[in-house]
């Protein structure tokens with residue numbers, strides 16, 4: 456799948472863009488399925504329109520439970536001061552997460568197959584384990600920023616093996632909030648760790664190293680169908696989407712079963728719902 460030059464580039468930069476990895480038909484099927492999940496979603500389930508402390512607890516549970524389910528999360532700017540949605544529900548959801556790749560046949564088919572298995576192998580994942588899937592809408596007008604982070608913050612393993620497989624389902628541009636990354640930034644240390652303690656999660660600061668800015672980071676403007684793979688220590692970010700055009704993407708976070716997966720990671724799987732790879 457990848458030639459030596461592309462693999463060298465991955466080592467050098469910490470990311471690689473593979474154009475035309477998915478066909479328009481594959482993308483259409485995933486978009487259709489996502490739209491159906493959103494359509495079936497009852498906003499009262501997430502309780503995210505309430506802001507009291509009691510309700511915050513529900514939001515926590517709604518988030519933690521999503522590790523093994525398919526939950527819809529609203530954009531932060533989805534609601535007006537009157538507590539009502541500012542645009543249609545279908546244009547208000549920030550993302551669906553986090554187990555569609557195992558629970559839904561359409562998502563599972565998109566998330567697996569010999570091509571993905573081959574890329575994972577070439578990137579050094581001996582025993583790929585897909586922990587999480589996210590369908591990110593980056594809605595027109597209100598699509599939220601994803602602040603600078605490293606994905607190893609959320610998928611801590613020893614050694615670091617988490618690798619992100621990010622699929623553009625629409626053209627991603629500077630206007631609609633494409634990804635930004637810092638070439639070579641995968642050689643910087645882990646800055647934060649997201650730790651689960653029972654029903655709570657917290658973020659531990661590990662390093663004072665600053666995040667990149669647009670003097671060193673580059674925008675990853677890619678066409679629909681592109682696959683972007685990146686290293687778990689690569690700092691990345693995406694800006695708010697103030698444009699009238701959405702920026703749908705689908706992303707998988709994958710570790711190597713040969714590395715030790717931290718028992719403090721927020722997503723855990725057991726024999727009742729085992730973690731699977733690309734096969």
Ligand SMILES: O=C(O)CCC(=O)C(=O)O
Nearest residue numbers: 591601619621693704706
């Ligand atoms: O799509 C985005 O804006 C951010 C995605 C991301 O952080 C990821 O896939 O790890």
Ligand SMILES: [Fe+2]
Nearest residue numbers: 604605606691
């Ligand atoms: Fe990320």
